[in-house]
Amino acid sequence: MKKNLRKIAMGLGLCIALVACSKDEETIVVPVSAITVKDLAADTVTGLGADGRPQSAGTTTYYSLVDNKIVASSDAASTKWDIAFSSTKILVNCGTSGPGIGGAFVFKGLFDDLKTIPVDSSFATDNSNAASFAIPLGSGRAWYTYDGLTTLVSPIAGRVLVIRTATGKFAKIEILNYYKGGVTLPATASVSDKLFKQRYYTFRYAYQPNGAKTF
C-alpha cells in the first residue's frame, strides 16, 4: 500500500510543475508542492585550459527556495538566498557561505518518502576554511558520482538534500540532472558536449513555509 502511495505521488510529480502531492490521510499539515527547476546554470564552462582543465569564470548561482528564483550575486551577503551552486559544489546560506542560519544534511532514501525530518537529524554548516561543507564535496559523497573514464557526473539515486533555509525554514531537494536539457549525456558524447552541456542543474524541491519539519 505504501508502495502504491509512492507511485501515485511520483506519478503526480511527473506532471511538470506545481502539482500538489497526494499525502497520507493522517498527515495534518498543509501539503507542500514539489517544484522542478530546470537547467539552472552553475558556473558553466567557457573553454578548455592548456592544463586540460575545464575553464570557467568561477561564478556562483544563488537561489531562493522561498521565492523559487535566482538571486543576484550582489545579494550574496544577504539572507535572500537559501542555496547556491557552482559546478558540483552546493552551498547553503550559513557559516562561511552566507549570513543566514541555514544548514543541510544528506538523507538516504526517496524524496517522497521523506515526509518528516527525523528528530535526531543534525544540520551541518559550511566552513570553507576547513574544506568542510554541509553538502560534502566530492564524488560519491553527497549527491553525485563522477566517472573518470566517461568524465560524466551522475546524481546518486536515493539521495535527498535536506535544507534549512537562510531564515530557518525547511526544504528538501532531489538533484535530477547535471546536464543541459535534463538528460545525462551518453558515455560516447563528444568532448565538446561533455564540456559545455555540464553544470546545468535540474532539481525538484519542496519547501515548507510554516517552519514545520514536515512536507
Place this chain on the structure above:
Amino acid sequence: MKKTRYLLILLGLFQAVNLSAQTRFVKDTLESNGDSVVVTATRTERKLSNLTVPVTIINAKTIQQNGSLRLTDILKEQTGINLTSGFGAGIQLQGLNPDYTIILINGEPLVGRTAGVLDLNRIALGNIKKIEIVKGPSSSLYGSEAMAGVINIITDASMGAPLTIGLRYGTYNTVDANLETKFQTKNFQYQGFINSYNTDGYSIRPNSNSRVRTPIERYSTTQQIKWNLSSKTNFVLNTRYTNEQIQNEIAVSNNGVTIYSIGKEAIQDLNVSATLNHRFSKKLKTSLRTYTTTYDAVQNLLTINGLPYRDVLNHNFKRIENQTDWDLSKNIQAVFGVGAVLEGVKSSRYDSEKLRKQNDIQYAFTQWEWKPSEQFTLIGGVRFDQNTQFASAYSPKLSMLYKLNSKHQFRFSVGQGFKAPDFRQLFLDFTNAAAGSYSVFGSAQAQQVIARLDVLGQIGNLFPNYYLLKALKPEYSNGLHLTWDWKINARSAVSLQLFRNDIKNLIESQQVGTYITGAQIYSYLNIGRAFTTGFELEGQHKLNANWSLGGGYQYLRTGDKDQIADIKSGTVYTKNSQGYSRLMKLNEYVGLPNTSKHKLQAKINYNSPKGYYLNVRAIYRSKWAVNNNNGNEVFDNGDVFASGYVAINSAAGKSFKNGISVQAGIDNISNYIDAANLPNLPGRTFYTSVKYQLQKNK
C-alpha cells in the same frame, strides 16, 4: 575446433587429418595418439578421457591454422573465455576476473601482473605444443590464483624438423618472425626458438592522439635442454626471455582533467626452470624442480605540463619444489609435493622503489587417485599454504569420473581455490600525478600512512571504510562443476557443463578518504561476496572426411551477494528517465560489470588430404555493463552497457610436401569497432605468412 577433447574422443575420426601433409610435417603427438595426454589437471600425465575435471586442449595445429600469434588470439575463441582490457589483455574465465586464473608455462607460473592482470599479449605462440585449460578451482595443486582455473602453455619439446623459419606480415605493419631449431644426440636434446614481433599499433579512437594499441617491439626466446643422465634420470632446463619496448602516448582523465603524456616503457621477463626427474621403479618417480622468474617493467613518461612520471615494477619469484608420484597398487596412485617460494617486489608504487617487499611461502600438497574399475575414478587432493604476510590457506578438492557406457560419461568436481592478497593490495603507496593526484595505499600500511598525512594536515576527510582497514585475508572460491559428455555417434559429440563459483572475502579497492585538495585516497578491504554460475554447451560434428563444424555457448549469471541483499532489503535506488529516484527491483540487477550473459562461437573447418585448409570462426558476445550512471554502485538495466558484437575471423592455407607452408587470413571481417570497450579489437586486419620446415633426413 579447439575443443579437441571431443574430436579426440572420436577415435579414428582424425585419420584423415593425420594423413594430411600438415601433420606429417608437424608431428603432433596429440592427434597421432588419438587420446591426448594432459598434465595440468592432475599434475601427472593422464589421458584426457580419464580425467575427472573438465579440460580443454588447444593443439598446435589449431593454433597454427587459426593464424594465432599471441596467447590472447586463441583464448578469445574459447567457450567461456572473454578478453578483458585495461592493464593489458587479460582473460575472464567463467565470469571471473583475470586475477583468478593462473597462467603457467610448462607448469611454472608467470608473474608481473599490473592491477591483477597479466598481459597475455606477452606470450608468443610460435613453438607451443598445446595449451591446456582447466576450469574450476585447482588451488589444491597450484596454490594461489588458481581459483577460476589454470591455463598451462606447454612448449613443443618434440624432435621434429631441425629448422623452422616463419615470417608473417599484416595490417599496421605487424611483422612476426620465428626461428626454431632442434637437434639431438642419443642422450641430449636441444630446442631453441626466437620470435620477433613488431607493430606500429593502431588508433581506433577518432581524433585521439593516444593509440589504443601502442607501437611495440617485442623479442622473445625460449631454449630447452633435455639431458638423459641415465635410463632412469633426466634433467630438463627451460629458459624464456622476453624483451618489449613500447612507445606510449597516453591520455588520462580524472575529475574532468585530461592529462596527456608521452614516453617509453621497457619490459623484460626472464624465466628459468631446471628439473631433475628420477624414476626409482615403475611405481615410484620423483622430480625436483627449481624455478626463478623476474619481471622488470620501467615506464618513463613526460606529461604535457612537464611533470615526469616514472613507474617501476620489479617482481621476482623463486621456487623449489619436490613432487613424488607413487603407484601404491593397481588402483591407487598418490602424489605428494612440498615446496617453498621466495617472492619479492620492488616498485615505485610502493613507499620506496629501492626497498623489496618480500613474502615467503611454504606449501605441501597431496593427491590420491582411486580407480576401482574402468568406469569409475575418484580423485581427492588437498594443499596447505603458509606464508609470512597474511593468513594461511587450505584448499581441498574432490572430483570423480563415471563412464556410464561408451557413449556417456559424467565428471563431477568440487573444490576450494584461493587467491592471496597480492603485493599491490598490501604495499601499494602510489600517487598518480598523471591523473589528478589520487592515492592508493596497500592495506598493510594504509592506516599508518594516512595517520602520518593527517598529522601533517593533508587529510580532508576520512570515510567509515578507513576504520575498517585490517590485515587482508585470502579470497576464497568454492567451485562446483558437473560435466556430461555424450558421444552421439562417430561423427558427433556434445558436452554440457554446469558450473557455479562462490567467492568470499573479495578484496576490493575502496575510497577511504580524501586529501584536503579533494583528491581521492583508496585502500583495499575484504568486503565482497560474489558468485558466477551458468552452463557451457559444446558440440562437434564431422560432416565428411574434409569438413567439420564446431561450436560452443556459455550462459553466465553473476552477482555481488551483498548488493543483492541490499536490493532485497530495499536500500538500493535507481533513477527513472526524469531523474526521480525510486527503489530498484531485483530483476533490474544485471550482476557484475564486464560479464556477458551469452557467449557463442562457431567454427567451420576444412582440411583436405592435399594439405589445403580453410576455417571461418565467429564469436558473439552479448552486452555487458561498463559504467554505473545512477550513482547506486550497483549495475542495473539503466546503466551504461557495451553493445553485444560479432567478430568473424578466417584463415586459409596450404602445406606443401617440400616443407613450405603458406597462410593468409582476415580477422574481424565485419570490421566491428568499439574503441571504448574493446580496445583490443582492431578493425579488419589482414595477414599473410610463409613458413619453411627443413625436412629431416630419414
